[in-house]
Amino acid sequence: MTATHIQPPTAPIRMTSRYTLSLTTSQRNAIAGYMFTLPATIGFFVFVLGPMLATLFISFTDWPIIGKLKWVGLENYTTLFTTHPFFWKSLEVTTYFSLASIFLRLIYAFSIASLLNFDVRGKALYRTLFYMPSIVPIVATAMIWAWIYNPDFGLFNWILKSVGLPPSRWLSGSDTAIPSMIFMDVWASSSTIIIFLAGLQGVPRELLEAVEVDGGNWWNKLTAVTMPHMSPYILFNLILGFIAAFQVFSNSYVMTGGGPSNATLFLVLLIYREAFNNNGNMGLACAIAWLLFVLVAAITGLLFQGSRRWVYYYGEDR
Amino acid sequence: MKRRSPVQTLALYGSLFIGVFFSCIPLFWLVRSSLMTLPELYIYPPLLWSHTVRWQNFADAMTVVNFPLFIQNTVTILIPVMLGTLITSALAAYGFARIRFPYKNIWFALVISSLLLPYAVTMIPTFIGWARLNAIDTFYPLWVPAWFGGGAFNIFLLRQFFLSIPNEIEDAAVLDGAGHFAIFWRIMLPLVRPGLIVIGIFTFLNVWNDFLNPLLYLNDDKKFTVALGLMTFKGTYSTDWHLLMAGSAIVVIPPIIVFFIGQRYFLESATLSGMKL
Numbered sequence A: 001m002t003a004t005h006i007q008p009p010t011a012p013i014r015m016t017s018r019y020t021l022s023l024t025t026s027q028r029n030a031i032a033g034y035m036f037t038l039p040a041t042i043g044f045f046v047f048v049l050g051p052m053l054a055t056l057f058i059s060f061t062d063w064p065i066i067g068k069l070k071w072v073g074l075e076n077y078t079t080l081f082t083t084h085p086f087f088w089k090s091l092e093v094t095t096y097f098s099l100a101s102i103f104l105r106l107i108y109a110f111s112i113a114s115l116l117n118f119d120v121r122g123k124a125l126y127r128t129l130f131y132m133p134s135i136v137p138i139v140a141t142a143m144i145w146a147w148i149y150n151p152d153f154g155l156f157n158w159i160l161k162s163v164g165l166p167p168s169r170w171l172s173g174s175d176t177a178i179p180s181m182i183f184m185d186v187w188a189s190s191s192t193i194i195i196f197l198a199g200l201q202g203v204p205r206e207l208l209e210a211v212e213v214d215g216g217n218w219w220n221k222l223t224a225v226t227m228p229h230m231s232p233y234i235l236f237n238l239i240l241g242f243i244a245a246f247q248v249f250s251n252s253y254v255m256t257g258g259g260p261s262n263a264t265l266f267l268v269l270l271i272y273r274e275a276f277n278n279n280g281n282m283g284l285a286c287a288i289a290w291l292l293f294v295l296v297a298a299i300t301g302l303l304f305q306g307s308r309r310w311v312y313y314y315g316e317d318r
Numbered sequence B: 001m002k003r004r005s006p007v008q009t010l011a012l013y014g015s016l017f018i019g020v021f022f023s024c025i026p027l028f029w030l031v032r033s034s035l036m037t038l039p040e041l042y043i044y045p046p047l048l049w050s051h052t053v054r055w056q057n058f059a060d061a062m063t064v065v066n067f068p069l070f071i072q073n074t075v076t077i078l079i080p081v082m083l084g085t086l087i088t089s090a091l092a093a094y095g096f097a098r099i100r101f102p103y104k105n106i107w108f109a110l111v112i113s114s115l116l117l118p119y120a121v122t123m124i125p126t127f128i129g130w131a132r133l134n135a136i137d138t139f140y141p142l143w144v145p146a147w148f149g150g151g152a153f154n155i156f157l158l159r160q161f162f163l164s165i166p167n168e169i170e171d172a173a174v175l176d177g178a179g180h181f182a183i184f185w186r187i188m189l190p191l192v193r194p195g196l197i198v199i200g201i202f203t204f205l206n207v208w209n210d211f212l213n214p215l216l217y218l219n220d221d222k223k224f225t226v227a228l229g230l231m232t233f234k235g236t237y238s239t240d241w242h243l244l245m246a247g248s249a250i251v252v253i254p255p256i257i258v259f260f261i262g263q264r265y266f267l268e269s270a271t272l273s274g275m276k277l
Helices: A025-058 A075-082 A087-117 A123-135 A138-148 A155-162 A177-188 A191-200 A205-213 A218-246 A250-255 A267-276 A282-310 B006-034 B056-064 B067-098 B104-116 B120-132 B140-147 B152-163 B167-175 B180-191 B193-209 B212-217 B226-236 B241-273
Strands: none
Touching (some): A025 A282, A025 B104, A025 B120, A025 B140, A025 B180, A075 A282, A087 A123, A087 A177, A087 A191, A087 A218, A087 A267, A087 B006, A123 A177, A123 B241, A138 A177, A138 B006, A138 B226, A138 B241, A177 A250, A177 B006, A191 A218, A205 A218, A218 A282, A250 A267, A267 A282, A267 B120, A282 B104, B056 B067, B056 B226, B056 B241, B067 B104, B067 B140, B067 B152, B067 B193, B067 B226, B104 B152, B120 B140, B140 B212, B152 B193, B167 B180, B180 B193, B193 B226, B193 B241, B212 B226
16 A cells, blocks of 8 residues: 555534534425525516416406506406407407417428428528528517508518509508518518427438338328427427417507507507506406406417327327 | 439429528618618619618617617616526526425426416506506616516526436535535536526527517606617607618617527527427
C-alpha cells in the first residue's frame, strides 16, 4: 500500500436536539413535491378554478359595471336564448368559422406536410418559409390582411381584375367576411404543418414497404399505415385548434369590429362588448362565457370519446 | 424509395410552389407596401416594387406613434414574465416529473386541464379582481400571473424534458447527499436547457403578440404595448396604408428575428408538442 492517508470515518453527528425533525424519505419527498409544485397549484386555484366558479356565480346575477349585484337566477340564460338580439347570430357565426377553419387548416397542413415528406430538395428552407406566418403577431396579421382585402386598392381585387373576374367586397361584404377570415386563419396557423411533418417522418418505412410488396397502392398506404400513425397528431391539432378557433377575438376586433351587420360578431367579442361597453352587464357577459365553456367542454369530450374509435397509439392492442 | 417520373416531380414542385406563394405573398406585400409612397400604392396596374424605396416611412411611423415607448413598455412586462415563467414552470415540471408525492397525478391533471380551458371563462372575474386591487392601468395584471406556474403548456413541455433524464444521474447525486433542490438546480436544470430555451422563445412571442390582455388592462396610451400601439395607429391613420404597413413591419420584425435565431428549437418543440394527448 502506498502512503495514502485515508481519513478515518467521522462518527455521524447525532442531532439530539428535540427540535430536529426526523423524516422518512417518502415524507421528505412529499414535502419537496408540494413545495416545487406550489406556485403552479396556487395559480390553478387563483387564476383558473376561482375565476371559473366566479363566472358561474356572476352569470346568475344582474351586475351593471357600476352598481349593485342582484341575484336573478336563470334570467340571463333565458334572455340569451329568447330575446337577446345577437346571441344566436354570434353562436352561428362562431360555429361556422370554427368548423370551416379547422377543417381547412387540417387539410392544408396535412397536404403540405405530405408534400414536404417526399424527398424534396431544400426541405429546411421550405419548412422555414411555411412556419413564418404563424410567428406574425395577430394584430399585424389582421393589419396586413385588411390591406390585402382592401376593396379598392387591395392585392386580391387586383388579381381578380387582372384575370377578368368581378371584384369581391371581402371583409366588408356580409357573405364574404367570414370566408375571408377563414382564409387568413388558415394562412396564420401554418405551424400545424410542422407538427404534421414531424409525425409523418416517424411513419415506419418498413410498414409502407410491406404494403408495396403486397401490391398496395398509395391509397392503401395512406389508410392502412399513414393515417393510423398520424391519428394522435390529428386529434391533438383538432382539439387545440378547435378550442382556439372558438375563442377567436382579435381578428374581428381589429379588422371589422364585428361587422358588417354582425357577420363577424364572434362570441368572445360579444362577451367583451357586453362586459366592457358603456352600460356593461357582467352577469349577461358571464352567462355567455359559461355557455361557451360548456360548449367547448362538451365538444372536447365528444372528440375524446369518439377518438377511441379512430386514434391509434403504438404499443396498444386493438 | 422509387424514383419519381418527371410528371410526378413537376406536380410535386408545382404544388409546393403554390403553397410557398400562398405562405409568403402576404409578408412580401407587407414589405413592398411599407417602402412605397402613398400615391405609388394606388397606381394601377400595381407596382411590384417601389421606384423610390422610402425608408422614411419607418421614421414617420416611429414619430406619429410612439413605438420606442411601446417597445420599452413591452420589454418592461417581458422581463418579469420571462423570469416568472422559467422559474415556476421549471419547479413545477421537476416536481411532477421526478418527485413521488401523494396525489401527484391528480394535481398534475388539474394543472394541465387549464390547457383546454377557454380564456373567456376566467376573463371577467379576473378583471374584476384586478380592478378591486386598483391594478387597472398598471403592468401587474400582465406579469404577476406568470409567477404562478407559467402556463400549463410550459409545465407539460418541460416535464417531458425532465422525464427523459435517466435515473442513474439522480441516484449518484442522492448518494452524495444532495437534496431535491440541489439536484434540481445543479444537475437537472443544465440538462433541460433546450427546453428552457424553447419556453423562453415562446414566452417572448406570447408577450410580444398578446393583444387581448393589454387591451383589457391598459387604458393610458403611455402604457401601451407594441401590439396595442399598432391598433391605435390604425384608428388614427386609417387610410395612410404606407405608414400602417411600416408600423406593422416594425411589429413583425422582432419575432421574425427571434424565429430565425431559435429556429432549431422551434422545430424540435413542434415534434414534442405533437405528442399524444
